[in-house]
Amino acid sequence: xxxxxxxxxxxxxxxxxxxxxxxxxxxxxxxxxxxxxxxxxxxxxxxxxxxxxxxxxxxxxxxxxxxxxxxxxxxxxxxxxxxxxxxxxxxxxxxxxxxxxxxxxxxxxxxxxxxxxx
Amino acid sequence: xxxxxxxxxxxxxxxxxxxxxxxxxxxxxxxxxxxxxxxxxxxxxxxxxxxxxxxxxxxxxxxxxxxxxxxxxxxxxxxxxxxxxxxxxxxxxxxxxxxxxxxxxxxxxxxxx
Numbered sequence: 001x002x003x004x005x006x007x008x009x010x011x012x013x014x015x016x017x018x019x020x021x022x023x024x025x026x027x028x029x030x031x032x033x034x035x036x037x038x039x040x041x042x043x044x045x046x047x048x049x050x051x052x053x054x055x056x057x058x059x060x061x062x063x064x065x066x067x068x069x070x071x072x073x074x075x076x077x078x079x080x081x082x083x084x085x086x087x088x089x090x091x092x093x094x095x096x097x098x099x100x101x102x103x104x105x106x107x108x109x110x111x112x113x114x115x116x117x118x
Numbered sequence: 119x120x121x122x123x124x125x126x127x128x129x130x131x132x133x134x135x136x137x138x139x140x141x142x143x144x145x146x147x148x149x150x151x152x153x154x155x156x157x158x159x160x161x162x163x164x165x166x167x168x169x170x171x172x173x174x175x176x177x178x179x180x181x182x183x184x185x186x187x188x189x190x191x192x193x194x195x196x197x198x199x200x201x202x203x204x205x206x207x208x209x210x211x212x213x214x215x216x217x218x219x220x221x222x223x224x225x226x227x228x229x230x231x
Contacts, residue, residue, distance in 0.1 A: 004161065043122070044207070044221040059218075093162075105150060105211055105219070109162040 003027055004096050006110030013084055014118055021079045021113045023094030029074035030096035034107060035067075038091040047092075050077050084117040091115075122210050124222035131198050132230050138194045139225040141208035145189035149211040152219060153182055153193055157204045165193075165206075198229040 003026040013019050023033055032051050036044045048064075050056040050071035058064045066088075068080040077096075081088055091114050095107035123142045131137050143151065150169045156162040166175040171186040179196045195202055205226045209219040 041223075043223050044209075046218050049218070105217060106152075106164055106167055107219070108164070109154075111159065111161045 002098070002108040004030075004094065004108045004110040006094055006113055008113060009111060010114040010116075012116045012118065015085055016083055018080055018082045019084055019115060021081075021092055021094075021115075023077045023079070023096065023110050025075045025096045025098075025108070028096075028098045028108075030077075030098060031074065032097040033071055033077040034095045034097070035069060035077075035079050036093045036095070038093065038112075044093065047079075081115065084115070086117045089115055089117045122208060122220050122222040124206075124208055124225050126225060127223065128226040128228070130228045130230065133199060135198050135229075136194065136196045137198055137227070138192050139206055139227075141191045141193070141210075141222055143189050143191075143208075143210040143220075144212070145186055147212050147214040148186045148189070149213045149217050151184055151186075151191050152209040152211075153191070154207040154209070155204050156207055156224070162207060195227070198227075200229045200231050203227055203229045 005024045007022045035047045037047050038044050046059050047062045048056045048058045048069050050069045052071050052074050056069035071077040091112050093112035095109045097107050125140050152167050153165040154162040155165050166182045168184040173184040175182050181194045184191045205224040207224045209221045211217045
């Protein structure tokens with residue numbers, strides 16, 4: 001149980017194009033999903049938190065107009081990197097939380113998406 | 119800014135060896151400590167969540183302890199197996215920053231057969 005899928009697993013795109021990454025909870029309803037980014041030799045950094053049916057909450061320094069997050073259903077959240085540039089090349093990974101998890105805040109992760117912008 | 123440190127950065131052990139890693143974090147406003155296991159090309163897998171000082175959790179050959187007063191957690195693997203090879207991540211939630219998870223860089227474990 002508690003499986004999260006992410007698609008695509010890797011993508012290469014040209015500078016200036018937009019890329020959409022999907023995150024799905026396959027066997028549970030995720031009221032909250034998290035989007036992280038990991039640059040080489042750095043730790044996972046939270047980009048934004050999205051709750052189903054409401055606007056995402058972005059972390060400081062993350063441009064909401066550049067990283068569009070949609071959490072339209074309890075099983076799907078999407079991250080769109082708009083007008084991607086080489087500096088956006090990174091590993092993007094989502095996680096999902098089922099309902100109110102209380103103090104544990106247990107998150108289930110997708111396998112991640114490697115984005116390379118040429 | 120909450121800083122989570124993990125040591126060692128990497129570790130090579132022989133099959134059958136027991137090993138342990140450390141995760142250190144600021145002790146003030148502690149909320150919860152998570153351990154994850156991350157194999158290459160797979161999703162990070164939750165191992166333990168600990169919230170109380172003195173907590174000890176165990177799953178098979180893997181166990182973890184928590185000291186919130188001094189700000190550290192240990193992860194132990196008894197009798198390492200090649201399939202234990204992975205990166206072990208810890209993440210700390212702090213009551214002062216809306217309980218979001220702050221991650222360490224991980225300890226990369228390689229178990230040689």
